[in-house]
Amino acid sequence: MALGNLRLALWSGVNFSGRRILFQRRGVAIRDLRAFRFNDELSSFRVSNLTSPAQVTLVLFRDAGYQGPIRIFRGSQAVADLRRLGFNNQTSSLILVGRRLSDQEIRRIQTSRSAPAGIVTIRQ
Numbered sequence: 001m002a003l004g005n006l007r008l009a010l011w012s013g014v015n016f017s018g019r020r021i022l023f024q025r026r027g028v029a030i031r032d033l034r035a036f037r038f039n040d041e042l043s044s045f046r047v048s049n050l051t052s053p054a055q056v057t058l059v060l061f062r063d064a065g066y067q068g069p070i071r072i073f074r075g076s077q078a079v080a081d082l083r084r085l086g087f088n089n090q091t092s093s094l095i096l097v098g099r100r101l102s103d104q105e106i107r108r109i110q111t112s113r114s115a116p117a118g119i120v121t122i123r124q
Contacts, residue, residue: 006024006026006048006049006050006056006098007024007048008024008046008096009047010038010042010045011042011044011045012038012041012042013043014044014080014082014083015044015081016044017044019038019041021036023096026119026120027095027097027098027119027120028119028120029093029094029095029116030122031121031124032065032092032093032124033091033092033094034064034124035123039064040089040091041089042082042089042090042091044081045082046078047096048076048077049098054074054100055098055099055100056074056076056096056097056100057099057101058094058095059072059095059106059109060073060091060094061093061094061095061110062091063092063093064092065113066109066113067110067113069087069090070106070110072103074100075100096119101116
């Protein structure tokens with residue numbers, strides 16, 4: 001994965017409105033979104049891998065520490081309204097990687113409560 005190819009923009013409002021947090025370059029694991037004062041505020045997002053659009057996975061977790069119900073997004077995409085997926089204002093932690101995570105890898109993250117190797121982890 002080349003540096004500079006991943007992008008993740010999070011918005012507090014639907015349709016890409018409200019407060020925005022932007023991550024660029026590499027994968028990231030946010031153990032607790034309270035670190036950004038963004039816990040349970042995510043309503044829309046854009047995620048992309050600029051060099052290989054299919055090679056990106058974003059996992060949203062309802063609870064801190066990569067726990068609770070999840071929503072998985074594979075491939076570059078924009079989601080304008082998480083209400084449609086029943087996950088509006090519910091995200092407390094997330095993982096972004098520049099490859100396609102399998103369901104088994106995601107279960108391992110939840111069981112171990114730790115992010116995949118090689119990405120920056122932000123804790124509360």
